Amino acid sequence: MTTATIVEKQPEDVLEPLIYDISVPGRLGVNLPELDVPEADLPDDLLRDDLKLPEVSELQVVRHFLKLSQLNYSIDKGFYPLGSCTMKYNPKLNEDMARLPGFAFQHPLADEAGSQGALALMYQLQNWLAEISGFDGVSLTPAAGAQGEFAGILMIRNYHLDRGDTERTKILVPNSAHGTNPATVTMAGYSVIELPSDDRGDVDLDALRKVCKEQGPQIAGMMITVPSTLGLFDAHILEVIEIVHAAGGLMYMDGANMNALMGQVKPGELGFDVMHYNLHKTFSTPHGGGGPGSGPVGVNEKLKPFLPGPIVDIVEESTEEDEAPLYGFVMPEKSIGRMKAFHGNFGMHVRAYAYIRVYGGEGLRDVSRHAVLNANYIRAHLMDTYKVPYPRYCGHEFVMEGHLEGADDIHALDISKRLMDYGYHPPTNYFPLIVPEALLIEPTETETKEVLDEFIDAMKKIAEEARTNPDLLHNAPHTAPVKRLDEVKAAKDLVLCCAPALPDGGAL
Numbered sequence: 001m002t003t004a005t006i007v008e009k010q011p012e013d014v015l016e017p018l019i020y021d022i023s024v025p026g027r028l029g030v031n032l033p034e035l036d037v038p039e040a041d042l043p044d045d046l047l048r049d050d051l052k053l054p055e056v057s058e059l060q061v062v063r064h065f066l067k068l069s070q071l072n073y074s075i076d077k078g079f080y081p082l083g084s085c086t087m088k089y090n091p092k093l094n095e096d097m098a099r100l101p102g103f104a105f106q107h108p109l110a111d112e113a114g115s116q117g118a119l120a121l122m123y124q125l126q127n128w129l130a131e132i133s134g135f136d137g138v139s140l141t142p143a144a145g146a147q148g149e150f151a152g153i154l155m156i157r158n159y160h161l162d163r164g165d166t167e168r169t170k171i172l173v174p175n176s177a178h179g180t181n182p183a184t185v186t187m188a189g190y191s192v193i194e195l196p197s198d199d200r201g202d203v204d205l206d207a208l209r210k211v212c213k214e215q216g217p218q219i220a221g222m223m224i225t226v227p228s229t230l231g232l233f234d235a236h237i238l239e240v241i242e243i244v245h246a247a248g249g250l251m252y253m254d255g256a257n258m259n260a261l262m263g264q265v266k267p268g269e270l271g272f273d274v275m276h277y278n279l280h281k282t283f284s285t286p287h288g289g290g291g292p293g294s295g296p297v298g299v300n301e302k303l304k305p306f307l308p309g310p311i312v313d314i315v316e317e318s319t320e321e322d323e324a325p326l327y328g329f330v331m332p333e334k335s336i337g338r339m340k341a342f343h344g345n346f347g348m349h350v351r352a353y354a355y356i357r358v359y360g361g362e363g364l365r366d367v368s369r370h371a372v373l374n375a376n377y378i379r380a381h382l383m384d385t386y387k388v389p390y391p392r393y394c395g396h397e398f399v400m401e402g403h404l405e406g407a408d409d410i411h412a413l414d415i416s417k418r419l420m421d422y423g424y425h426p427p428t429n430y431f432p433l434i435v436p437e438a439l440l441i442e443p444t445e446t447e448t449k450e451v452l453d454e455f456i457d458a459m460k461k462i463a464e465e466a467r468t469n470p471d472l473l474h475n476a477p478h479t480a481p482v483k484r485l486d487e488v489k490a491a492k493d494l495v496l497c498c499a500p501a502l503p504d505g506g507a508l
């Protein structure tokens with residue numbers, strides 16, 4: 001938990017009053033039921049006078065929080081081309097399924113015999129994910145993409161140690177990788193060898209060969225994001241895998257970008273040893289706002305014994321043809337252990353299961369084809385207006401430069417802020433790091449052609465405005481609930497709780 005900070009006054013351009021400001025002594029928002037136990041006094045030392053609660057009616061509460069929720073931007077409200085995050089529409093059917101009482105009220109300590117439906121769902125999801133990516137085993141337990149990465153690198157580590165290979169202390173990471181990749185490597189106790197990209201945005205094969213030749217016995221493996229954060233599918237991926245394998249390293253694929261690949265290529269068949277999935281990206285479970293994610297890991301036979309547990313397996317085959325087998329939780333033989341309490345974020349498993357089941361194999365193939373088509377459509381239409389540093393077919397996203405000739409003092413950030421006035425969530429800014437003024441645009445497959453066309457128009461108008469009226473961009477956003485923020489301060493000095501200042505200046 002982040003410590004709550006008390007602010008005396010909210011920033012002046014926030015439109016909503018604090019709920020404390022509308023509080024009137026004696027006003028009630030709830031009807032408490034009749035007491036059905038004897039009345040007793042609360043111990044004095046549990047009651048603190050300084051812990052005031054707002055006194056408001058139910059309608060005031062409803063309006064207050066509904067208005068606050070409307071200050072937020074979400075995929076349900078509009079186009080959200082936030083590169084690398086796959087902000088696709090979250091079908092409401094998935095929500096209905098996750099709310100079925102048998103799933104929603106399933107207790108994590110319920111015994112296996114009474115949880116066969118939930119276990120069957122997890123078993124099926126493991127198998128579908130394995131099939132989609134060509135792996136031999138899947139564990140659903142990691143709670144996010146980054147935790148899946150951590151699990152994957154720990155498996156690689158334990159694999160080497162298990163063979164008595166203790167000299168491998170380094171992991172290769174291309175400079176087009178997602179930021180979590182080098183962070184994971186470091187957290188797992190390895191050091192990072194950063195690899196340069198060639199002028200097409202692919203891994204520089206000569207640099208890779210050189211480092212494998214010089215440091216081969218120390219290399220535990222390589223982590224590579226496919227398609228890369230440039231939105232590009234590495235044209236030499238098979239050679240990359242071969243070179244690293246020949247040096248004795250294992251290959252980790254960051255599979256957060258699987259939205260480009262479903263039904264097109266299976267990472268397991270390319271030769272990758274381990275990969276994580278982001279259910280909250282590719283498989284449409286909701287994300288943002290720090291909500292629960294899910295980052296299952298898939299592995300080939302080599303790493304299967306090391307999977308984090310528990311995983312679901314059939315513990316007793318059925319004897320009758322129309323009878324279900326008995327499912328149970330098992331810990332793989334050399335498991336790296338648990339990634340979190342219980343069995344992963346089960347609600348996310350239900351949503352991803354529903355998503356895969358509704359689409360089916362052909363449907364998922366179309367998801368990826370349309371995600372790639374939509375990204376290329378925008379790229380092709382904006383290439384004459386903005387600089388696209390890697391002008392080749394992209395995957396599910398592409399990167400362009402937020403810098404325009406004839407508008408020298410306009411930056412990617414100004415373009416993003418101005419996009420908010422047009423009603424869009426901005427793309428990802430200043431990432432990947434290897435492109436100056438980067439704007440990473442990922443439309444996803446769930447948008448219509450009309451939405452893409454309107455967005456393209458807005459981007460072209462903004463380029464025009466940048467030259468004719470640059471201050472319009474410098475001062476944007478003009479229509480958002482708050483003006484341009486000091487982003488560093490907003491991130492580092494987060495105010496999570498608004499409450500009146502206490503007389504002694506203390507905190508709640």
Ligand SMILES: *Cc1c(COP(=O)(O)O)cnc(C)c1O
Nearest residue numbers: 084144145146178180225256293
């Ligand atoms: C989102 C993302 C991650 C991290 O996933 P989280 O669920 O946010 O931890 C890792 N790699 C890539 C390429 C991503 O896009």
